[in-house]
Amino acid sequence: xxxxxxxxxxxxxxxxxxxxxxxxxxxxxxxxxxxxxxxxxxxxxxxxxxxxxxxxxxxxxxxxxxxxxxxxxxxxxxxxxxxxxxxxxxxxxxxxxxxxxxxxxxxxxxxxxxxxxxxxxxxxxxxxxxxxxxxxxxxxxxxxxxxxxxxxxxxxxxxxxxxxxxxxxxxxxxxxxxxxxxxxxxxxxxxxxxxxxxxxxxxxxxxxxxxxxxxxxxxxxxxxxxxxxxxxxxxxxx
Amino acid sequence: xxxxxxxxxxxxxxxxxxxxxxxxxxxxxxxxxxxxxxxxxxxxxxxxxxxxxxxxxxxxxxxxxxxxxxxxxxxxxxxxxxxxxxxxxxxxxxxxxxxxxxxxxxxxxxxxxxxxxxxxxxxxxxxxxxxxxxxxxxxxxxxxxxxxxxxxxxxxxxxxxxxxxxxxxxxxxxxxxxxxxxxxxxxxxxxxxxxxxxxxxxxxxxxxxxxxxxxxxxxxxxxxxxxxxxxxxxxxxx
Numbered sequence: 001x002x003x004x005x006x007x008x009x010x011x012x013x014x015x016x017x018x019x020x021x022x023x024x025x026x027x028x029x030x031x032x033x034x035x036x037x038x039x040x041x042x043x044x045x046x047x048x049x050x051x052x053x054x055x056x057x058x059x060x061x062x063x064x065x066x067x068x069x070x071x072x073x074x075x076x077x078x079x080x081x082x083x084x085x086x087x088x089x090x091x092x093x094x095x096x097x098x099x100x101x102x103x104x105x106x107x108x109x110x111x112x113x114x115x116x117x118x119x120x121x122x123x124x125x126x127x128x129x130x131x132x133x134x135x136x137x138x139x140x141x142x143x144x145x146x147x148x149x150x151x152x153x154x155x156x157x158x159x160x161x162x163x164x165x166x167x168x169x170x171x172x173x174x175x176x177x178x179x180x181x182x183x184x185x186x187x188x189x190x191x192x193x194x195x196x197x198x199x200x201x202x203x204x205x206x207x208x209x210x211x212x213x214x215x216x217x218x219x220x221x222x223x224x225x226x227x228x229x230x231x232x233x234x235x236x237x238x
Numbered sequence: 239x240x241x242x243x244x245x246x247x248x249x250x251x252x253x254x255x256x257x258x259x260x261x262x263x264x265x266x267x268x269x270x271x272x273x274x275x276x277x278x279x280x281x282x283x284x285x286x287x288x289x290x291x292x293x294x295x296x297x298x299x300x301x302x303x304x305x306x307x308x309x310x311x312x313x314x315x316x317x318x319x320x321x322x323x324x325x326x327x328x329x330x331x332x333x334x335x336x337x338x339x340x341x342x343x344x345x346x347x348x349x350x351x352x353x354x355x356x357x358x359x360x361x362x363x364x365x366x367x368x369x370x371x372x373x374x375x376x377x378x379x380x381x382x383x384x385x386x387x388x389x390x391x392x393x394x395x396x397x398x399x400x401x402x403x404x405x406x407x408x409x410x411x412x413x414x415x416x417x418x419x420x421x422x423x424x425x426x427x428x429x430x431x432x433x434x435x436x437x438x439x440x441x442x443x444x445x446x447x448x449x450x451x452x453x454x455x456x457x458x459x460x461x462x463x464x465x466x467x468x469x470x471x472x473x474x475x476x
Contacts, residue, residue: 070312071311075356109396114352144395157382158347158348160338
């Protein structure tokens with residue numbers, strides 16, 4: 001219940017909220033300056049029901065002024081990723097790898113940004129926030145700052161002349177440790193988030209997303225509020 | 239039936255085919271050099287059933303090696319356009335206007351390109367063709383060459399390092415007259431296309447899209463193969 005002051009004088013910002021750690025902290029950052037228009041996109045990923053629950057919990061927490069939930073079918077139709085194709089297993093984390101893992105969903109973040117930009121143009125929001133972070137990412141190409149710089153130019157050129165939408169990536173150079181610390185300092189509801197790529201009941205603790213999250217909490221010296229299977233001790237992930 | 243030679247030695251190109259004149263001519267251009275992977279996107283526009291029929295007719299004509307039909311709900315959810323919001327009337331053409339007409343669908347072409355790029359990355363297509371044309375357009379910002387230049391950079395930076403996808407806009411600087419002439423010279427099946435924004439049975443002849451199309455045929459000195467209401471004489475549109 002962070003928005004007790006009236007939002008009438010605050011400009012709107014669209015924030016992409018997957019329901020994970022990074023997007024929750026991003027919403028907390030945007031909330032300091034803007035009324036929130038929170039956007040969630042389900043795209044056929046394995047844990048979409050759990051992520052949607054996390055989104056709604058987070059949107060309730062921030063008393064979001066607007067919310068939009070979009071369901072895409074085409075990224076699943078197109079496939080090519082272990083997140084959207086049930087015949088490809090989600091691998092355990094291998095943070096030392098150089099190849100892009102099978103969890104990469106081709107050009108996914110561009111789809112998410114397009115939806116955010118169209119919505120922002122219609123509701124008059126001047127900012128689109130996305131919680132992409134390059135350090136401690138899985139090496140996805142659409143998490144790099146250069147991609148967002150280029151996409152920002154496409155937004156300027158592809159929308160109406162009177163439309164001004166800034167793309168904001170407040171976490172782009174932050175490590176997971178720093179993101180956890182930032183979230184705690186802002187009072188972000190990290191207990192409501194969901195990061196696991198595999199499960200919707202108890203987070204597996206071993207996929208890329210769980211591993212990066214747990215290492216971030218460990219390095220920050222903060223206990224992750226989510227439960228994990230008892231055989232996944234934090235020491236394993238150092 | 240233009241693809242009688244085997245496509246096995248031709249590289250794949252994804253072509254966005256709405257079913258209109260420009261995309262049909264673009265498919266004919268791409269067909270000269272590539273095996274075709276034709277993509278159609280329905281996004282809740284008024285004439286989506288008729289456009290889908292045109293797409294399938296065109297894909298049959300070219301014996302497309304692959305085809306993908308995607309249905310988006312979110313552009314209708316987001317609204318802000320007379321093409322997707324039934325409460326906003328589609329205006330008659332006013333080609334001398336300076337404002338962007340209500341038929342503009344916010345950032346639409348970026349959504350279409352994202353789908354094309356994701357599909358191209360998965361099927362290994364090295365080119366994405368789109369029939370955007372700036373002259374004789376309705377002034378939509380996402381029909382400008384600068385937008386495609388910026389988006390092309392976002393494609394390079396947002397896909398895997400080994401992915402190389404060129405964006406091709408062969409009509410970007412062509413007038414409607416030149417597009418009609420090009421289509422006729424390539425034997426493109428213009429009789430299978432659909433351009434009208436309003437109707438699905440007989441094209442209205444008076445919306446922006448019909449007006450620009452008819453003017454292009456008139457200026458090329460070629461009879462539009464589609465029927466129009468008898469009170470819309472070609473002289474009215476000179």
